[in-house]
Every structure is written in C-alpha cells, then in structure tokens.
Amino acid sequence: MDETALRIMQLNAQGYCCSQIMIKLSLEDMGEENIPLVRAMAGLCEGSRCGELCGVAGAAACVLSLYAAKGSDDEQALDCYPIMLSQFMDWFRASATEWGGIRCEDIVAFQGGIKPEVCGNIMLRxxxxxxxxxxxxxxxxxxPREHANNF
Structure with missing residues (x-):
C-alpha cells in the first residue's frame, strides 16, 4: 500500500467523505489548510447526497479548478483549464465501466453497497x-496558483 492509499484510509477513518478527501490531499500537497473549503466539499459527497455524479468526479473538477480557474477580479482562468476538465471527465467516464458508472447511486448498486475499498480505489486512480x-x-x-512561476 502506498502513502496516498494510506492517507486516504486515514482521512476516511477520521470521518471525511470522498470529495473532502480529494481536496484535503491537494491542499496537503500545497502545504495549505482551508477548513471552509473542506467543509464546503461535503456538499459533493455521495452524489450531493442524492446519488448523482460521483463525489470523486465532482471533487476532481474542484481540484483542477483550484489550480487553473479564475479566483479573483485580477485573475483569469488558464487557457488549459477547460481542456483539463474535459480530459479528466473523459478518463472518468471511460474508467467508470469498471466500477459501475459515473453516478454514486450506480456505483453503489453495481458494487452491492458502499464499499470503502471501491471508493478508495476510485479516489486513488x-x-x-x-x-x-x-x-x-x-x-x-x-x-498554490498564486505562488506558481507561470502565473
């Protein structure tokens, strides 16, 4: 088991959901902490709590946005931003056949219930x-975007 898989398990054991874990990992990569953002990411968990788009996919869009979207009046989204989102979602859709779909409800039904190892694997990949x-x-x-050389 690699370090990231272990960290995912630790965060899950601490009560964080998939989308919160995804953003926490990115914030940790940057050496940052943002409690309000982590709290807000709970809104994407379990398909926004109604079984819709997998929280990992929604969180991935948020993670990519953290690095490339507009965040203030004097910023613009990077040109690569829409392409990055499209690349991720294309990959997610193609990979989703392995775990049952792109909707949380479909994944849970395909897997026969909520299984932390399945969600952990989706997060890791x-x-x-x-x-x-x-x-x-x-x-x-x-x-963080504001400290990157190319901004």
Missing part, C-alpha cells in the same frame, strides 16, 4: 490522473 493532467499542463501540484 482519480488522484493519479489529476496529477498527470496537472503535470502535462506544466502545473506544479505542490504550488
């Missing part, structure tokens, strides 16, 4: 994909 997409776009996951 999604995180690897996000990190790859960031790297391909010359974005350093360890740097």
């Amino acid at each position: 999604s995180r690897e994909t996000i990190l790859g997409i960031l790297t391909e776009n010359n974005l350093d996951p360890s740097l």
